[in-house]
Amino acid sequence: MRRLILSCALFGLSCLLPATAATLTPAENKLVGQYAVTTQRELATGLQLGKDGRFAWSLAYGNMDQYVAGTWQVKGRQVVLTAAAPEPLKMRLAQLEEVTPEWLPKAGRWVVLIHGVGRVELPPLEIVFLAASGASATAATNRRGEAVVQMPPEQAWTGVKVRRGGSADPWLTLPVPKPVAERRLAVLGIANLQALLPPLFTTLALDIEDGNLAPAGGSQLSGMVYRRSGAQPAR
Numbered sequence: 001m002r003r004l005i006l007s008c009a010l011f012g013l014s015c016l017l018p019a020t021a022a023t024l025t026p027a028e029n030k031l032v033g034q035y036a037v038t039t040q041r042e043l044a045t046g047l048q049l050g051k052d053g054r055f056a057w058s059l060a061y062g063n064m065d066q067y068v069a070g071t072w073q074v075k076g077r078q079v080v081l082t083a084a085a086p087e088p089l090k091m092r093l094a095q096l097e098e099v100t101p102e103w104l105p106k107a108g109r110w111v112v113l114i115h116g117v118g119r120v121e122l123p124p125l126e127i128v129f130l131a132a133s134g135a136s137a138t139a140a141t142n143r144r145g146e147a148v149v150q151m152p153p154e155q156a157w158t159g160v161k162v163r164r165g166g167s168a169d170p171w172l173t174l175p176v177p178k179p180v181a182e183r184r185l186a187v188l189g190i191a192n193l194q195a196l197l198p199p200l201f202t203t204l205a206l207d208i209e210d211g212n213l214a215p216a217g218g219s220q221l222s223g224m225v226y227r228r229s230g231a232q233p234a235r
Contacts (some may be wrong), residue, residue, distance in 0.1 A: 035226035114145030124165030157181035
């Protein structure tokens with residue numbers, strides 16, 4: 001079941017990559033295909049090398065799921081994976097009827113809560129709270145995905161701006177309707193959670209060994225061997 005989920009994840013991720021016009025060398029053409037590690041218990045990790053010079057990589061271990069996509073090429077006796085830049089955050093404001101909060105902030109406190117991420121520990125998001133008067137306040141989300149600011153009770157909350165913490169990303173601006181503002185709690189959902197999670201690697205070199213791929217020494221993945229789908233481990 002783990003392998004089936006992994007294969008589906010790789011296929012879905014590769015379909016989301018932007019099209020490229022890469023021309024592969026004969027050596028690269030021989031390596032096109034899907035690979036997996038089949039000798040690690042409770043771990044599923046796979047790699048798809050596409051004919052268009054793109055790759056999709058996935059790893060599932062315990063509660064951790066990682067996906068990385070980008071471009072690949074052969075350099076000497078190695079396949080080098082280069083991760084694509086993360087896509088812009090896609091978020092939306094949950095409607096009142098979608099989420100029933102267990103508590104509401106006291107007067108003078110505005111709260112943003114990131115919803116629907118399960119047990120994933122999120123990197124901080126920078127949140128700017130916007131008031132009708134033009135005033136604003138900024139806070140970063142904590143490990144629970146909460147950002148809290150103090151605002152005078154007479155201020156009216158009208159919107160939020162969001163971006164990855166510590167980044168120069170463009171701001172994502174979302175309006176806060178009056179019914180949400182009056183309860184002083186805005187619940188945001190992330191449509192593309194993977195764009196927020198830091199990738200396990202930005203570049204990864206894999207040694208080519210008899211048609212299989214082994215992460216080079218020094219990598220967090222060293223010691224594994226990615227075998228082409230259908231290939232049996234050497235005995």
